Amino acid sequence: MRRAFRSYMALTLKSYRIAVFVVRPLFMLAAAFILMWTSGEKDGLYPENLLFAFAAAGDVMLDGALFGGICQRGAACLGYMRTSDRGMAVFSGGLLVDMLFRFLYYMLIGGWCFLFTGLSQDFAAAALAYTAVTATICFTRHFDNWQVDLLCSAGIAILFSVLYLTFGILQNRLAVDLQPAAAVLCVTVSYAAARHMSWCLKRSYYEKESL
Amino acid sequence: MLETQDGKEFESVIEGRNLHKKFRGFALDIDRLYVPQGFATALIGENGAGKTTLLNILAGIRLDYRGELCYFGKYTAEDRETNPVVKENIGYTGPGNYYLPQWRVEQVGEISELLFDGFHRDRFEEWCGRLAVGPDGSNRKISALSDGNRMKLMIAGVMARDTKLLLMDEPASPLDPLMRDNLCGLIREYLAQDEGNRSVLFSTHNVADMENVTDYVIIMEGGRIAETGFVEELKEKYVLVRGEPEFSEAAAPHLVSMNSGRYGFEGICQADRLDALAGCKVSAETPGLSQICVAIMKKYSDLHAGREGKRGM
Numbered sequence: 001m002r003r004a005f006r007s008y009m010a011l012t013l014k015s016y017r018i019a020v021f022v023v024r025p026l027f028m029l030a031a032a033f034i035l036m037w038t039s040g041e042k043d044g045l046y047p048e049n050l051l052f053a054f055a056a057a058g059d060v061m062l063d064g065a066l067f068g069g070i071c072q073r074g075a076a077c078l079g080y081m082r083t084s085d086r087g088m089a090v091f092s093g094g095l096l097v098d099m100l101f102r103f104l105y106y107m108l109i110g111g112w113c114f115l116f117t118g119l120s121q122d123f124a125a126a127a128l129a130y131t132a133v134t135a136t137i138c139f140t141r142h143f144d145n146w147q148v149d150l151l152c153s154a155g156i157a158i159l160f161s162v163l164y165l166t167f168g169i170l171q172n173r174l175a176v177d178l179q180p181a182a183a184v185l186c187v188t189v190s191y192a193a194a195r196h197m198s199w200c201l202k203r204s205y206y207e208k209e210s211l
Numbered sequence: 212m213l214e215t216q217d218g219k220e221f222e223s224v225i226e227g228r229n230l231h232k233k234f235r236g237f238a239l240d241i242d243r244l245y246v247p248q249g250f251a252t253a254l255i256g257e258n259g260a261g262k263t264t265l266l267n268i269l270a271g272i273r274l275d276y277r278g279e280l281c282y283f284g285k286y287t288a289e290d291r292e293t294n295p296v297v298k299e300n301i302g303y304t305g306p307g308n309y310y311l312p313q314w315r316v317e318q319v320g321e322i323s324e325l326l327f328d329g330f331h332r333d334r335f336e337e338w339c340g341r342l343a344v345g346p347d348g349s350n351r352k353i354s355a356l357s358d359g360n361r362m363k364l365m366i367a368g369v370m371a372r373d374t375k376l377l378l379m380d381e382p383a384s385p386l387d388p389l390m391r392d393n394l395c396g397l398i399r400e401y402l403a404q405d406e407g408n409r410s411v412l413f414s415t416h417n418v419a420d421m422e423n424v425t426d427y428v429i430i431m432e433g434g435r436i437a438e439t440g441f442v443e444e445l446k447e448k449y450v451l452v453r454g455e456p457e458f459s460e461a462a463a464p465h466l467v468s469m470n471s472g473r474y475g476f477e478g479i480c481q482a483d484r485l486d487a488l489a490g491c492k493v494s495a496e497t498p499g500l501s502q503i504c505v506a507i508m509k510k511y512s513d514l515h516a517g518r519e520g521k522r523g524m
Contacts, residue, residue, distance in 0.1 A: 003325070006325060010318060010321040010322045010324075010325055011318075013315065066313055070311075079305055080309050080322075080326075081326070082270075082271060083270055083272065084298055084326035085292070085293075085294075085297075085298045086325065086326050087326055090322070090326060
């Protein structure tokens with residue numbers, strides 16, 4: 001795991017880490033504070049919905065700036081990675097740590113919202129937002145194109161809203177706690193995303209001529 | 212083991228047999244490949260001759276090929292993928308987007324440290340300074356570096372490692388003439404270390420610039436090896452002939468390639484076929500490596516274009 005953290009640190013830019021670990025959380029915590037303080041369900045608004053949709057949209061753009069195009073066949077930098085027997089491990093390790101940090105970031109916002117609302121479904125909202133982002137970047141990482149990232153960041157806000165509202169509606173109609181289902185979805189998508197990344201890297205890495 | 216015309220034997224750092232890679236409209240087809248150990252080998256050929264494909268196969272960047280490879284006299288291509296020793300001992304520099312464009316110069320050092328045990332960060336920084344990577348030595352983004360600076364960065368990256376073999380794809384192309392001269396010097400410096408156990412295989416179009424560092428030559432044409440040999444051997448095997456214009460027609464069939472004009476002709480002839488030009492008034496000289504390479508490439512281009520039969524080897 002230590003090596004994976006080192007890989008993450010080496011693969012990511014300092015400016016990216018400042019944006020991810022300092023600017024993004026501070027901005028989102030401030031935004032959450034303002035939204036939670038000033039609005040509520042009584043106003044017909046779902047502040048956590050707005051908050052996570054915004055966070056997810058920003059995340060897709062941020063990810064595209066660093067990892068855009070890495071799932072393409074013959075992506076830039078893979079040539080260098082291939083010249084080392086550890087290249088694959090370094091790259092996948094870095095991507096896994098990125099995924100872990102993303103999860104922690106959403107849980108941080110979820111926890112912050114929970115402090116205001118006292119509703120445990122804020123954690124479910126965080127898990128769903130994380131799930132939507134993880135699924136979306138599996139797609140956007142196939143393109144080294146900020147226009148695609150921009151389009152997808154708009155799309156993800158909708159995707160998350162649909163997921164979250166469906167989750168809320170189902171929970172009300174079925175009158176059951178669906179938070180474990182959100183957790184299962186979160187874990188399943190994370191696993192699938194990790195497999196997908198690994199497959200994409202291997203595809204241009206170890207693919208052999210079919211003879 | 213590589214045997215020269217005069218019976219000398221040389222260890223090979225890479226040996227290949229029946230290497231085959233097929234693309235649409237192009238096939239790399241090499242029956243036998245030898246890269247001698249302890250020497251600088253130049254891989255020369257036209258654009259699209261298969262040099263980059265071959266170097267990628269040798270470096271392990273391409274795995275979608277058929278054939279057998281042997282590294283350092285004992286490791287197979289499978290060992291290269293499973294035994295860390297093989298890749299640790301091979302340094303590779305390639306063209307284009309070798310590093311992620313978002314990375315910065317310092318990051319290359321950090322990542323290389325993770326990728327290779329034999330990478331020395333201090334040596335990397337020293338080489339970056341020595342090669343003047345970046346206009347002011349700053350920690351710039353790879354995408355902001357010129358092609359030449361990017362190549363210098365790659366060279367600094369491999370020179371900072373403990374390797375036994377360098378595979379360099381077109382290292383001279385993006386460099387200025389002064390830097391090309393430096394490149395020749397650093398290849399010589401690299402070869403001189405480790406008691407002659409180090410080898411370099413580089414592809415180049417700048418044959419004249421790289422001639423003073425080239426010991427052995429592999430000339431590729433249309434995915435095949437057209438000629439190989441030590442430079443001195445090739446210079447003995449081929450002769451540069453010049454003659455009056457009236458003899459050009461008579462000489463043409465005996466030359467590998469020929470350029471003729473109003474004031475005479477010039478061509479490359481195989482030394483053992485020089486007798487065939489006895490009736491022609493020609494002068495013979497030792498050709499430069501560049502002239503030999505161009506003649507051979509021209510001959511094969513003519514063959515591909517269906518102009519064979521006019522000239523012979």
